[in-house]
Amino acid sequence: MRFFQTILFLLALVPNFLRAQAPLQISPNVAAQIVMVPQPRADTSQLENISATAEFDPPTVHPGEKTFYRVAVRATQNSIAWPDEIAAPPELHFSTATRGQLMQADGVRFQPLTEFIYEVTGTAMGHFTISNFVVSVGGHSVEIPAASIDVKTDTVTxxxxxxxxxxxxxxxFFGQPFRVRVILPTTAGNQVEALRDVQFNGSGFLTDKSATHQSVEVVNRDGQLQSAAIYETVATPLAAGTLTLSAQAFTTSVMSVPISIHAQITISSTPVKNVLLLSDPLKINVHPLPMEGELPGFTGALGKFSYDPPQLSTNRLRVGEPAHLKIIFHNEGELTRFVAPASPRSHDWQIIADKPPATGFTLIPLTDETHATPAIPFSYFDPQSEKYIDLTIPALPVTVVGEGLPVQLPVFDEENKSAAPLILSSLAPTPGKTAASLKPLQLHGWFVVVQLLPVMGLIALWRWDYRRRFLAAHPEIIRRRLAKHELRRKKIKLQKAFAAGDAAAFVQHAADAMRIVVAPNYPANPQALVCADVLAQLEDAEQNGRAGETVRKVFAATDARFALTPQTQANLLALADDVENVLLKLEEKL
Amino acid sequence: MRVLFFIFATAFWIIDSSQAATNDSFSRGMALSRAGEFPEAAAAFEKSAQAQPASGTLVNLGLAEWQRGHAGAAIRVWEQARWIDPFDERAAQNLKFARAVAQVDEPQLKWFETASTWLPPNDWVWIAGASLWLAVGALVLPPVFRRKKSDWQQALAAIGLGIFLASLTANFGVVSRTNLGFVLKRSSALMLTPTRNSEVISTLNAGESARKLRSRGNYYFIHTASESGWIERSAFGLVSE
Structure with missing residues (x-):
């Protein structure tokens, strides 16, 4: 996560960095004037005559004291094949080399100068010499002269x-800008020199050349006020942990660089020798930004920020009409690498951030249903309180009105003559044709169910036809069904006659019931059956038993109505139970 | 019998009260439109259209939206009016006018979609259903009822089957047109991914037509005449919604 945070922060700083590195834009007129002025050219024609110097600075030191072994070659740094190690007496301890290059104007030409510096510590007394050696410069051999040093105690160094x-x-904290001052005190003769080609060594820092300036001021060094050239810039740590920062620069005349002087100094008329100087390294502790508590709208801003009240160019606007939201940020510290809040996404607004370094926004309403500008989230990290602070730009009330679309449009025909204009229709006086829903029936689940209904009807029709054909082939089923149905009706009448004490009706219904229940067995019309037909449906034993007797009595009673003289009727109603039993027995065979 | 009467009476009351509410909103929308209070008129017509979608209501809703400056919403509701009634001349006239002003093209329809515009969507499905079952009935019922197959029955089955097959294409066109939609808001962002902080491919004009291909969360994946991308649901209205 920290890695991604680093990447994001670097990406956020890229525009500023690129702007800082971009060449100065000049107008064509100015460019033409510059071309007309004779400019010195880099001298690359005399590679054979390259000179080199070597010396110890200072040439006399006490044991354990440090000195510098300097080698200056009048050639470009890239053309020099410098050896990794230098053959030196074992009493001299060499550190790693530091190198620097500058271009010196020499009349009409630029002369390159490259310096190699070793920090040397003499560990034993004596006179030591680094003998001359040869290096390759652009394919040519250049001799580096010998240099000697005296390490002794009986001298003032x-x-x-x-x-x-x-x-x-x-x-x-990671990404927190800080000021860096490179100070060059005056020489022993109180002569002030300026710095040029200042370079910071140490990984994990980004310096801002656009925030650089150089001045001569009075500084307090070891309790003594002293004039010094001060090169000041802003650096930003881009890595967490304990980082080492050092500086190197060439000395030069104060007349040759832009510099502001705030002290009394003596400027010598003698040319200043360009000498590469180093600083002691400085350790800087860089803490990573805390992951917890990060707020929306954090763009990597570290410091203590505030802004003037946001100003909207107008608070009444049409849809599509831009309005500018002016916001000016302030910081107690550096604001050089400030990244303005990003444009948030909004349904109702198109938000366009101003081109950096401006920090405003252009807001375009997309609908008239909005009543306020969108809040623009922004937050920063306060290194003092070590907390993220919310500094969201608040919503501002606005009135947005509709776009104001035309209601009539002129039309021209092919001959560019005016034709009947296109116009909007009038209002529809009635709701017109209606629909249950805009969703078509094809996509409704119930419609699929409705389509199954005809299918079900066809299936039912097929089953009905099948059954009908079956019954046509088996008519006895219908006869029995009808017989049962008719029997139920007769039984009801039988019971009613019994309840009413109507013996004549009782026996008539009983006889009819018996005929009905045996008719399907022949098959025959029930009215065509007689007592013998009913008896024939009983078992042999039953025919001669009580059941047969009951049948005979019932049919005899019904036949009595055809007699010429009235017949004496026994108590026929007493046969009710027997009739019931007979009907049950006959019904079992149905 | 009493139960049946109660059921019919209740159903009639529900239908009647629904129509009354619709008419109230429509009348109020008319009055507000005439008074020039278009936002309120649009709300009234929208309420009426939600209760009972109707071509005239949608035409008036579109007019109110147009007067409010909502070209995209107006074009969409006029398309919906033509969806319900393809013969609505007001909607056709307004669409022609709106597209000329907004500089947007008509949606490009496939041949079967064009065929589906000849009748309202639901008419096609009833035609398909009726013709199918007419053909099936003409073929199946005579044998069931032990009637001799006659020429006119055969002809009726053939005609029914033909109408059914022809209406299938139009029904497919109706279903296909349900994915047709219109950009509602001006400068709507067409995005690369269905996420809030997605890269914007381009911006779309209000009223521009596109097809919904799929949806995810709060976004539709749409295809315009020239490009495809994701758009927020609130910025895109389907004709069938």
Whole structure:
């Protein structure tokens, strides 16, 4: 996550960095004037005559003291094949080499100068010499002359000239800009020199050349006020942990660089020798930004920010009409690498951030249903409180009105003559043709069910036809069904006659019931059956038993109505139970 | 019998009260439109259309939206009016006018979609259903009822089957047209991914037509005349919604 945070922060800084590195844009007129002025050219024609110098600075030191072994070659740094190690007496301890290059104007030409510096410590007394050696410069051999140093105790030594490096803070957070001052005190003769080709060594820092300036001021060094050239810039740590920062620069005349002077100094008429100086390294602790508590709208801003009240160009606008939201940010610290809040997405607004370094927004309403500008989230990290602080730009009330579309459009025909204009229709006086829903029936689930109904009807029809054909082939089923149905009706009448004490009706219904229940067995019309037909449906034993007797009595009673003289009727109603039993027995065979 | 009467009476009351509410909203929308209070008129017509979608209501809703400056919403509701009634001349006239002003093209329809515009969508499905079952009935019922197959029955089955097959294409066109939609808001973002912070491919004009290909979360994946991408649901209205 920290890695991604680093990448994002670097991406956020890329525009500013690129802008800082971009060449100065000049107008064509100015460019033409510059071309007309004779400019010095880099001298690359005399590779054979390249000179080199070598010396110890200072040439005399006490044992354990440091000195510098300097080699200056009048050639470009890239053309020199410098050896990894230099053959030196074992009493001299060499550090790693530092190198620097500058271009010196020499009349009409630029002369390159490359310096190699080794920090050397003499561990034993004596006179030591680094003998001459040869290096390859652009394919040509160049001799580096010998240099000697005396390490002894019986002499007064001058400390080597060094740069002093000061930073505004040594405990920082990742991405927190801080001021860096490279200080070059005056020489022993109180002569002030300026710095050029200043370079910061140490990984994990980004310096802002656009925030650079150089001045001569009075500084307090070891309790003494002293004039010094101060090169000041802003650096940003881009890595967490304990980082090392050092500086190197060439000395030069104060007349040759832009510099502001705030102290009394003596400017010598003698040319200043360009000498590469180093500073002692400085350790800086860089803490990573906390992951917890990060707020929306954090663009990597570290410091203590605030903004003036946001100003909207107008609070009444039409849909599609842009309005500008002016916001001016302030910071107690550096604002050089400030990344303005990003444009948030909004349904109702098109939001366009101003081109950096401006920090405003152009807001375009997309609908008249909005009543306020969108809130623009922004937050920063306060290194002092070590917390993220919300500084969201609040919503501002606005009135948005519709776009104001035309209601009539002129039309021209092919001959560019005016034709009947296109116009909107009038209002429809009635709701017109209606629909249950805009969703078509094809996509409704119930419609599929409705389509199954005809299918079900056809299936039912097929089953009905099948059954009908079956019954046509088996008519006895219908006869029995009808017989049962008719029997039920007769039984009801039988019971009613019994309840009413109507013996004549009782026996008539009983006889009819018996005929009905045996008719399907022949098959025959029930009215065509007689007593013998009913008896024939009983078992032999039953025919001669009580059941047969009951049948005979019933049919005899019904036949009595055809007699010429009235017949004496026994108590026929007493046969009710027997009739019931007979009907049950006959019904079992149905 | 009493139960049946109660059921019919209740159903009639529900239908009647629904129509009354619709008419109230429509009348109020008319009055507000005439008074020039278009936002309120649009709300009234929208309420009426939600209760009972109707071509005239949608035409008036579109007019109110147009007067409010909502070209995309107006074009969409006029398309919906033509969806319900393809013969609505007001909707056709307004669409022609709106597209000329907004500089947007008509949606490009496939041949079967064009065929589906000849009748309202639901008519096609009833035609298909009726013709199918007419053909099936003409073929199946005579044998069931032990009637001799006659020429006119055969002809009726053939005609029914023909109408059914022809209406299938139109029904397919109706279903296909349900994915047709219109950009509702001006400068709507067409995005690369269905996410809030997605890269914007391009911006679309209000009223521009596109087809919904699929949806995910709060986004539709649409295809315009020239490009495809994701758009927020609130910025895109389907004709069948």
């Amino acid at each position: 001058q400390p080597p000239r060094k740069l002093s490096l000061e930073v505004s803070a040594t405990n920082l």
